[in-house]
Amino acid sequence: MLDKLTQRLDFHGNALLLRAERQRVIASNIANADTPGYVARDFQFADAMRAAQGLQAPAGMRQQSVSDARHIPLPAAGGGSSDSRLGYGLQTQPSLDNNTVDMDRERAAFVDNAVRYEATLRFINGNAKTMLSAIQGQ
């Protein structure tokens, strides 16, 4: 009974943790926008979410980041060591100091991630309110 109540919260809790981690990774990229030789990091949220739920994703859906069978997919967060689960961003345009941070891309990703983080927060709040009213029976 109780685990059914918390199951839905678990999903959003995992999502919130992953969103926070992605936010931190993107903030690192933005902080290092002027560091020579820095390579942008990121991870695929959908893959990380599946790994956090313990689901093995179907092969066709798992490799969103690849367009060819020989590409190596971005590793998902949640499995492996903390560093190996992060992927590397590709250069959108070459720079002299080999920095691969694209400020426009990072800013867009940051805002997108912030909005989704807040959405997840509201889902959690809504869930809690729903359960509270169910418990009180009013």
Next chain:
Amino acid sequence: MASNLANVDAVAGPDGQAYKARQVVFQTTPMGADGAAGVRVSTIQESDAPGRRVHDPANPMADAEGYVTHANVNAVEEMVNMISASRSYQNNVEVMNTAKSLLLKTLQMGQ
């Protein structure tokens, strides 16, 4: 960069030599465990470019041939660097503001 621009017309510093342009070199530094990366200044490089030489025999700092060596600061380059640096600063401030507001909202979770 501000000191570079301030010294763009400096003729001589305390050691009697013309001011040399300085540039910072950034370096990634790990923060915490989860692949978060900060940034720090690894070195401050002095430019070795030759200073701007202006013929001005009346200047007390002029050498035997009547030339005054100014600082090797390129004002245009410095302005571009300055704009880039202040944009980066703004970006990081924005990141911190967003992180702060998200954290505050997280603290109010369930209320």
